[in-house]
Amino acid sequence: MKAGIPVAIPLTVIAITFGSSAQASSLGTLAPTVMSLLVFSASAQFAALSVMNSGGNLLTVLVTVALINARFIPMGIAIEPSLKGGRLRRALEGQAVVDAGWAASSQPDGTFDRLVLFGFFCMMIPAWVGGTFIGTLIGPVKNIHLFGLDAIFPMFFLALLIDDLREQRTYRATLMSIAIALLLTPITPPGIPVLVATLPALLALRTK
Amino acid sequence: MSNPWVIITATAAIELLSNQSHLHINNQILGVGLGGYAYLKKRNLVASIAIAVIVTALIRRIT
Numbered sequence: 001m002k003a004g005i006p007v008a009i010p011l012t013v014i015a016i017t018f019g020s021s022a023q024a025s026s027l028g029t030l031a032p033t034v035m036s037l038l039v040f041s042a043s044a045q046f047a048a049l050s051v052m053n054s055g056g057n058l059l060t061v062l063v064t065v066a067l068i069n070a071r072f073i074p075m076g077i078a079i080e081p082s083l084k085g086g087r088l089r090r091a092l093e094g095q096a097v098v099d100a101g102w103a104a105s106s107q108p109d110g111t112f113d114r115l116v117l118f119g120f121f122c123m124m125i126p127a128w129v130g131g132t133f134i135g136t137l138i139g140p141v142k143n144i145h146l147f148g149l150d151a152i153f154p155m156f157f158l159a160l161l162i163d164d165l166r167e168q169r170t171y172r173a174t175l176m177s178i179a180i181a182l183l184l185t186p187i188t189p190p191g192i193p194v195l196v197a198t199l200p201a202l203l204a205l206r207t208k
Numbered sequence: 209m210s211n212p213w214v215i216i217t218a219t220a221a222i223e224l225l226s227n228q229s230h231l232h233i234n235n236q237i238l239g240v241g242l243g244g245y246a247y248l249k250k251r252n253l254v255a256s257i258a259i260a261v262i263v264t265a266l267i268r269r270i271t
Contacts, residue, residue, distance in 0.1 A: 010257060148264030151236045155243045155260035159253050162244060 007100045008123040010152040011042075012131040017149060018045055019135020025053055029136040036132040040098065040125065042153075044068045064189075071194045074202070075102050082112035096121035100153070103160045169204050176200035239264030 015036065022032035027049075039045055044065045051061045076094050079102060083090040093114070101120030105112045164170045177197040184193035243260030247253065 010261075146265060146268050148236075148239060148261045148266075148268060151239045151243070151260040151264040152257055154236055154240045155247075155257045156253070158240055158244045159247045159256055162247055 005123060007120070007156055008127040010149065011124055012127040013149055014042060014152065015128045015131025016135035016138065018042065018049070019132040020138050020140055021046075021049055021135075022132070023136045023138075024140035025049060027136075029133065032136055033129060033133045036129045037125075039065075040128060041065075041069055042128070067189055067192060067195075071099075071198070072097060074195070074198045075099075078102075079105075079112045079117070082114060084114070093118075098124060100124070100156060103157060173200040173204035235267050236260070236264050238267060 018036070019032050022035075023029070035045060035048075039048075047064050047068050048061050051064050056064075075097055079094065079097060080090060083093045085093070096117050098120065101117045101124065102112070104120060105114070105116035107113060161174060165174065177200050180197045180200070181193045184196055239260040239262070242263050243256040243258075246259050247256040250256075
């Protein structure tokens, strides 16, 4: 759980941002807080809010969120061998998968440390849900992007990547993924670049 | 790759490119780049995140 603290603290701040933005969109306090508890995905929730604010209908929201969260499919496939029990238990344990916890729990041999995953989950769920609730109470904050808080998660993932870049196989897969993401981001809907960029990682696993 | 001026120049060049809206990058590059360099040197995650956030915020206030 201690490993989750550097992420939980800024996550709380981002959650407050989400709650504040949701309040500005007249969603009240209960709905955003329940959304954070049930959806538990910052990118999907911000995307849903953005689509709703721009007048999108329910189908547009669902498609956008599904595309953004589709990255959890390969993440779930990758972590499944490291989870315990039958299908139901593995499905329940898989609910603890979030980007930061999934990345931090990955081991050099390709397996995942369940306890690190659950530790991250235990730190992040109160941070995300509690922060959302606080944000709805605070209300709209003007020019929140000027605080640069959206740099937190890219920096976190860069740090994890730096630790893994000693291996040449990882280095090549990373460069290919960056190239794919840069090529696809301007021309495809949100979620597609991330999904396609996972392909070099799968190829790297096959050449192990 | 360990030369800080190479990293700063490269990230600044990307930062300038990122101001082109069709690239869909939003002024994080230099902050995250400098934070990454700090992590390379000191392996302190909290400090690196703080650098990334502060630099990104400064760039947005200046530009």
